[in-house]
Amino acid sequence: MRRRRSFQFDVKNTVLEWFKELVGSPPYLGIDLGSLNIRMYLEDRGIVLREKVYVVKNVKNNEFVVAGDEAYDMLGKTPPNLTVFSPIERGRVSDFDGVLFLLQKSVGKALEPYYKNQLLQRFNVLFSIPMGLTEVEEMAVVEVGKKAGAREVHLVETPIAAGFGLRAPVLENTGTFVVDIGGGTTEISLISLGGVVLYKVLKVGGRDFNSALSNYLRLRYGLLIGEKTAEEIKLGIGSVTETSNDLLEISGRSLETGMPKSISVKKKLLFEPLYPHFGQILDMVREAVEETPPELIKDINNKGIILSGMSANFLDLDEYLSRELKLPIETSSEPEYNVIRGLGFLIEHPSILSRVAIKFAKY
Ligand SMILES: Nc1ncnc2c1ncn2[C@@H]1O[C@H](COP(=O)(O)OP(=O)(O)OP(=O)(O)O)[C@@H](O)[C@H]1O
Ligand SMILES: [Mg+2]
Structure with missing residues (x-):
């Protein structure tokens, strides 16, 4: 008898949960879709996923078979009918179907522990996108998000997300200089008053x-x-x-x-072979500093330059750049999570998000 009551109670709870999931507004997923790693933040939960941006395709029937870390593990070990590649080329969607396959798998993994019923897995997405994308390239990101099942897709520029992730005064009348060295790009940007004042994108990562x-x-x-x-x-x-x-x-x-x-x-x-690349980064940072408006240059002098992105984990890279540029350089802790942390912050602060988001798509 007692067992029956608790069964009834469970059913009631589950139905209530489903009802809440069905009528409540869908949760937001923040997605940092990098050239090498994808990271996801789930509203009210935190960072729920990080995996490699790789897919495996069967070239005989053109079907994607594996995505994420599992695909990366197969790199260099596959038979001729399977090809392993990253569908994001230097921050841009280079293989739409490949990105879609990866997103579908990753979103499923990110939501599964929290939203058991697949039918109720409704979600909105906030993507960070690199600077310098064309409108067509931006739309590819929106489209892939929608096709992966998102109700709404919002975009925010990566440096802005990184700035919030760093807890920098992004909205204030002061300059924050961020250099994000990722897997496929180095993005150099100066942020002030909620916008990107200047940026440089280097195809080096x-x-x-x-x-x-x-x-x-x-x-x-x-x-x-x-x-x-x-x-x-x-x-x-x-x-x-x-x-x-x-x-x-x-x-x-x-x-x-x-x-x-x-x-x-x-x-x-x-x-030895890495220094030419470090030199390219150095030159580009120097160029950006030289182009910084006079009113903001003093902020760089006082606060310095912040390194972000996973390649900023190179030991003493900050010291090397500081010595060459004669400017203070700081590497944030866990620099690879700045962007996704920033997306999380914006998801939890919708009024700020509406001020800095660059695109809003609904369907
Ligand atoms: N300890 C480390 N020292 C140096 N480099 C590292 C370290 N750990 C990871 N990396 C490098 O960081 C790169 C990935 O960085 P990150 O995840 O920030 O790139 P991404 O966001 O996917 O790409 P992007 O921002 O360029 O589109 C990889 O090339 C990896 O080899
Ligand atoms: Mg990145």
């Missing part, structure tokens, strides 16, 4: 550091390595300003014989 390392090892040591090995080497070389003679053991394939080959290289030498 962590992925280019990996390619530079691969090329260097091929040309200098006749060693062929895959994308994932290059990533591991990069994460293992330590500090940008390091002068130690520590060795790093690297395994790959000999260019000459085609057989497995291992070499030991001084870690400090592995920075």
Whole structure:
């Protein structure tokens, strides 16, 4: 008898929950769709997902089969009928269907623990988008969001989101200078009074550091390595300003014989191929500082430049840039989460969101 009552109670609760989900306004998902990582923030819950922006496609029937981290794990190991790639190229949607497949999978994963009934998985989306997109490229993001099932799609510029994520005075009459070094781009921006005063986008990111390392090892040591090995080497070389003679053991394939080959290289030498890219970033930051309006230049002098993005995790990159630019540079804690934290802040503060969102689409 008692068991029956609790069963009835459960059914009542579940129906009530469904009813609430059905009539209440759909929750917001903040989505930072980067060139390498996708991050999601769910309203009232926090950051609920981070995974790789990779998909696996069967080239025989053109169907996507796997997405996210699982797809990244298959990189370099697939048979010829499967291809693994990132459907976002330097912040832009380069393969619409690939992004759609990834979004559908990721949104499902993000909502599933909270909204058990798939039919009731209604949601709105706030995307961060890089600076410099054309209107067509912006619309591709809106479209992919809608097709993935979002009721409403809003867009906000990445530097604005990063600024809020950093708890910087974005809306105030003061300049905040942010350099976001991601996987496919480096975005340099100056924010003031809720807008982006100036920006520069450089097509250089962590992925280019990996390619530079691969090329260097091929040309200098006749060693062929895959994308994932290059990533591991990069994460293992330590500090940008390091002068130690520590060795790093690297395994790959000999260019000459085609057989497995291992070499030991001084870690400090592995920075050689990266410096041209660091130099490009440095030049672009310098250019942006030179173009900063006089009224805001004093803010850079006082507050310095904030590094953001996951590639800002390079040890001592801030010290290196500071020495070269003769300006204070600071790396925020967990720089890879600034943008998604900012999207979360905006979702939880709709009145501020309505002031800074750049697009609003409903259907
Ligand atoms: N400890 C680390 N040191 C240096 N680089 C790192 C470290 N950890 C991760 N990275 C690099 O950060 C890059 C990913 O950065 P992030 O996730 O910010 O990019 P994204 O937002 O996906 O891309 P983008 O903003 O360029 O479109 C990868 O190339 C990765 O190798
Ligand atoms: Mg990014």
